[in-house]
Amino acid sequence: MKCRKCREAAVIEIRRHNAAFCRDCFLEHCNRQVAKAIKEHDMCLEREHILVAISGGKDSLALWAILTDLGYATSGLYIDLGIGEYSERSHKFAVDFANTRNLELKIVDLTEDAGFDVSGGARSSHRPPCSVCGISKRHWFNKVASEGGFDAIATGHNLDDESATLLGNLLHWQVEYVARQGAVLPATNDGFVRKIKPLIRLGERETAAYCVLSGIDYIVDECPMAAGNTGLAYKAALSVLEDFSPGTRQMFLGGFLSHGRERFFGADEEVRLVSCRVCASPTPAADDAECAYCRLKPKSRHSGFSDG
Amino acid sequence: MKVKMRNPDRIEELDDVRTVGALLARLGVHPDSVIVIRGDSLLTKDQRVSDDDEIELRPVVSGGAS
Numbered sequence: 219m220k221c222r223k224c225r226e227a228a229v230i231e232i233r234r235h236n237a238a239f240c241r242d243c244f245l246e247h248c249n250r251q252v253a254k255a256i257k258e259h260d261m262c263l264e265r266e267h268i269l270v271a272i273s274g275g276k277d278s279l280a281l282w283a284i285l286t287d288l289g290y291a292t293s294g295l296y297i298d299l300g301i302g303e304y305s306e307r308s309h310k311f312a313v314d315f316a317n318t319r320n321l322e323l324k325i326v327d328l329t330e331d332a333g334f335d336v337s338g339g340a341r342s343s344h345r346p347p348c349s350v351c352g353i354s355k356r357h358w359f360n361k362v363a364s365e366g367g368f369d370a371i372a373t374g375h376n377l378d379d380e381s382a383t384l385l386g387n388l389l390h391w392q393v394e395y396v397a398r399q400g401a402v403l404p405a406t407n408d409g410f411v412r413k414i415k416p417l418i419r420l421g422e423r424e425t426a427a428y429c430v431l432s433g434i435d436y437i438v439d440e441c442p443m444a445a446g447n448t449g450l451a452y453k454a455a456l457s458v459l460e461d462f463s464p465g466t467r468q469m470f471l472g473g474f475l476s477h478g479r480e481r482f483f484g485a486d487e488e489v490r491l492v493s494c495r496v497c498a499s500p501t502p503a504a505d506d507a508e509c510a511y512c513r514l515k516p517k518s519r520h521s522g523f524s525d526g
Numbered sequence: 527m528k529v530k531m532r533n534p535d536r537i538e539e540l541d542d543v544r545t546v547g548a549l550l551a552r553l554g555v556h557p558d559s560v561i562v563i564r565g566d567s568l569l570t571k572d573q574r575v576s577d578d579d580e581i582e583l584r585p586v587v588s589g590g591a592s
Contacts, residue, residue, distance in 0.1 A: 219572050219573075228570050229568040229569070230561070230568050230570065231570050231571070233558070238570060241567065275588060276586075277588070378587070422586045422587060422588060423558060423561060425586075426561050426584065427561050430563055430567075430584075431567070433566065438532055438533075438585075439532075439533065440533055440588065450587070457556075457558065457559070461556070
């Protein structure tokens with residue numbers, strides 16, 4: 219197999235592009251796809267300071283590397299969720315990456331800084347661990363970005379993640395979620411910092427390949443909390459379709475973002491936001507002025523964790 | 527050859543496999559679900575492999591909620 223661009227020996231084939239690439243042309247391809255996604259969706263400007271959400275996995279570390287290569291001013295944010303050895307290892311990958319590239323990495327330790335970990339939060343709130351994880355991460359991303367004066371928060375959601383989320387939302391006709399799913403979630407006057415997803419043109423096989431070919435070590439192990447996650451079932455279903463017709467994911471998500479999403483506008487009622495009475499983060503007025511994150515915390519006190 | 531597989535970590539020992547495609551077929555692994563690593567580079571499914579090779583099949587699907 220030859221590289222489509224330079225005819226050297228290829229190291230990876232990407233069926234949806236009907237192409238194979240050598241190492242250098244593949245890394246260039248990844249950078250170009252991210253640059254294209256940023257431009258296509260007006261995600262951010264060159265002078266802006268971006269907070270990159272870092273998990274220690276392939277997507278977030280590839281994202282941080284590519285944004286840095288493209289010349290963006292970035293800092294990373296790693297949140298230690300207290301998931302035993304998994305968190306210890308992912309923490310180390312995040313720190314090693316930042317140190318190797320001389321980049322700033324901010325660290326939040328959920329147990330120390332908030333008084334509960336994901337398991338404790340899940341037990342006391344009767345929410346699934348993935349829900350507690352998501353609520354906690356969204357809270358801290360926004361808090362650190364807002365207090366640090368960042369222009370945007372970049373997350374490592376890729377083409378496979380976003381197409382699986384879209385499929386799940388459509389299968390359940392969660393039209394308000396469909397209307398809100400986008401490559402960019404704009405900043406609000408109420409305190410939400412803009413969120414961007416620069417990897418939406420890259421599949422997770424590409425981000426894994428990017429890391430290996432760039433010499434980036436990342437945590438390969440799956441989060442032990444993720445087993446049985448329905449997102450995996452939607453990914454598997456899309457893989458069958460992708461195998462039958464390469465490019466299906468790109469058409470599904472790309473078509474939605476370019477001309478499908480607007481048809482759902484209005485499905486999400488405009489929500490009036492107020493400041494959370496506990497932490498001052500923006501939260502829907504209907505939630506008794508206490509945000510979802512803070513509603514996790516008091517219940518966690520009963521499980522023996524200190525207040526944070 | 528020695529083939530390192532993940533989640534859970536294990537080693538498979540195989541002989542008489544000529545190409546990456548044949549290796550994946552022998553192990554029942556879909557080519558799009560992994561990257562195939564030899565040394566610090568990747569292999570496409572048409573590339574030849576030998577009994578002396580040490581290869582890692584690294585899964586690429588991650589499952590956290592988005």
